[in-house]
Amino acid sequence: MSLYIVPTPIGNRLDMVPRAVDILQSVSLIAAEDMRHSKPLLEHFNIATPLLPYHDHSDDRVLDKIMGKLQAGESVALISDAGTPLVSDPGYRIVDAAHRAGIVVIPVPGPCAAIVGLSAAGLPSDRFCFEGFLPAKSVARSKALEALKGEERTLIFYEAPHRVLDTVSAMAEIFGADRQAVLARELTKLFETVRRLPLGEMRDWIAGDGNQQRGECVLLIRGSEKREDGGLSADAQRILSVLAAELPLKQAAQLAAQITGLKKNALYQAGLEQQSGGGQA
Numbered sequence: 481m482s483l484y485i486v487p488t489p490i491g492n493r494l495d496m497v498p499r500a501v502d503i504l505q506s507v508s509l510i511a512a513e514d515m516r517h518s519k520p521l522l523e524h525f526n527i528a529t530p531l532l533p534y535h536d537h538s539d540d541r542v543l544d545k546i547m548g549k550l551q552a553g554e555s556v557a558l559i560s561d562a563g564t565p566l567v568s569d570p571g572y573r574i575v576d577a578a579h580r581a582g583i584v585v586i587p588v589p590g591p592c593a594a595i596v597g598l599s600a601a602g603l604p605s606d607r608f609c610f611e612g613f614l615p616a617k618s619v620a621r622s623k624a625l626e627a628l629k630g631e632e633r634t635l636i637f638y639e640a641p642h643r644v645l646d647t648v649s650a651m652a653e654i655f656g657a658d659r660q661a662v663l664a665r666e667l668t669k670l671f672e673t674v675r676r677l678p679l680g681e682m683r684d685w686i687a688g689d690g691n692q693q694r695g696e697c698v699l700l701i702r703g704s705e706k707r708e709d710g711g712l713s714a715d716a717q718r719i720l721s722v723l724a725a726e727l728p729l730k731q732a733a734q735l736a737a738q739i740t741g742l743k744k745n746a747l748y749q750a751g752l753e754q755q756s757g758g759g760q761a
């Protein structure tokens with residue numbers, strides 16, 4: 481009668497949440513991305529529930545079978561190979577169909593590489609932007625990165641190990657070698673690495689250490705401090721101009737830096753431009 485969305489560990493089986501085990505043991509069917517991958521995990525937790533392979537590009541008959549069970553009053557759980565289903569993983573079509581059929585969808589909280597990486601990155605996390613995988617081909621990848629150059633939120637990408645060096649090199653070229661980046665690799669596993677460096681240094685470090693081109697990784701990039709139109713964001717401009725109307729510019733820039741997390745010097749320069757009539761505010 482319910483569709484459960486159940487996350488599984490991204491490397492360390494101890495991260496399997498007890499509620500996930502209970503649900504997987506009690507439903508009548510588990511829709512799984514790759515049965516060969518999921519079987520050992522399910523056996524480890526004594527889960528003997530029947531499995532059905534599911535992908536968003538599976539035949540409609542697979543989706544019909546799952547919906548048939550749900551509409552007959554049975555419960556079904558969805559898992560992917562690792563982490564949270566639907567996050568760069570299959571499941572969108574099932575969840576969409578369930579909502580349209582009035583089936584209750586119950587999400588279980590659990591591991592997700594993007595969020596685990598973000599929690600350790602020390603980059604602004606009040607707003608962030610999950611981009612999943614970039615295109616594999618270099619021209620399309622550069623185009624996608626160009627479009628994100630002015631994004632002010634922290635950017636999160638998944639990347640394959642054999643592409644990480646090319647991707648970080650392209651990012652250093654397009655976002656600038658000074659932009660701060662975090663490589664979160666093999667999270668929750670034996671060779672877990674979380675390293676924060678400016679993109680240029682990150683590129684050199686990965687190029688010089690083949691181990692960094694192995695395993696699974698999340699790349700997190702600090703958002704742009706300046707909009708690519710050459711000015712600060714409209715919000716930063718407004719904060720600065722309100723403060724500068726009441727305070728000396730130096731103090732206004734300092735306070736605006738504390739509020740926005742932007743660099744004091746950039747705000748001071750923008751304030752000078754505002755005062756000379758060249759700013760946006």
Ligand code: SAM
Binds near residue numbers: 569668
């Ligand atoms: N749904 C999953 C989740 O919630 O994280 C992500 C699935 S996506 C197909 C797989 C990608 O997630 C990998 O290529 C890698 O970029 C990232 N990933 C998964 N496990 C990871 C780990 N232990 N450490 C770092 N990145 C990981």
